[in-house]
Amino acid sequence: MANTGTLTVRVRGVPFPIEFADWTHDRLYHTVEFEGTDAQEIQVFIGAAGSPIPGGSRVLTPVDTNIPRSGDTGLQEGWEMLIYSIQIEVTREMARNAAQQAFSLQDTTTSAGAQQFSRNTHLGGYDPSNVAGGVLFDFLRKTYHRFQVNQKVQSEGPVSKYPQGSGISVFGTTTMLEAANNGIPSPRDQSAFVLPIWLRPNIAYVGKLAPQAALGIGGASAASGPPFPTIGGYFDWSNIPATNLGFDVRETLEGLLKRPVV
Secondary structure, three states: OOOOOOOEEOOOOOOOOEEOOOEEEEEEEEEEEEEOOOOOOEEEOOOOOOOEOOOOOOEOOOOOOOOOOOHHHOEOOOOEEEEEEEEEEEEEEEEEOOOOOOOOOOOEEOOOOOEEEEEOOOEOOOOOOOOOOEOHHHHHHHEEEEEEEOOEEEEEEEHHHOOOOOOOOOOOOOOOOOOOOOOOOOHHHOOOOOOOEEEOEOOOEEEEEEEOOOOOOOOOEEOOOOOOOEEOOOOOEOOEOHHHEEEEEEEEEEEEEEOOOO
């Protein structure tokens, strides 16, 4: 009986056949941190697990990233990827009671008064009377994204053009309950490329998130507490000033991934 061999297909834009014994449908992802009043560009895929999170100081963990090494050195030998979708997700909002306190993955309340709290993403908007607040509206409307391979732009646009297609979807009857997403949390609602972006070994790749204006600025402030002064505006959350607020953003590359099996 003839040996049928490994199933291969031709992919538009790729000069060689894809053998599905070597490739799987998978994702590479990476997380960065923004803080209130940030205006600088933050680069995604710089630093693997164990490195400081871009934009912050806590250490990246496997829930933050699964890239084999920092994107500025490219994929390792034996790895390749055909990217068919890029997704950008705000994974949480964080608050602290002191600007000098670094954000961590674990929320804390200590006897010494150091506190950090996290919550799901809220939409927000510049309305000082809305004490629920939120970061998503401000982030989506101000931030521009570029994905580059070998210093060449392969995809770019406002963050809202890269819907996350996953995340939290909640129904409840509690007053002030809110869970916002960058698009509908369904894989069918991700943005897909007709032609893939090709990542090859040892060729640098990076995502760039660049606010075009400072995040979370505006609103009236007045002393009220304890422990936080009141501030209105995009980051108006539990009477915390914008400089004590932040949020984590995860960028995901989805498509066909080739990596060593041994």
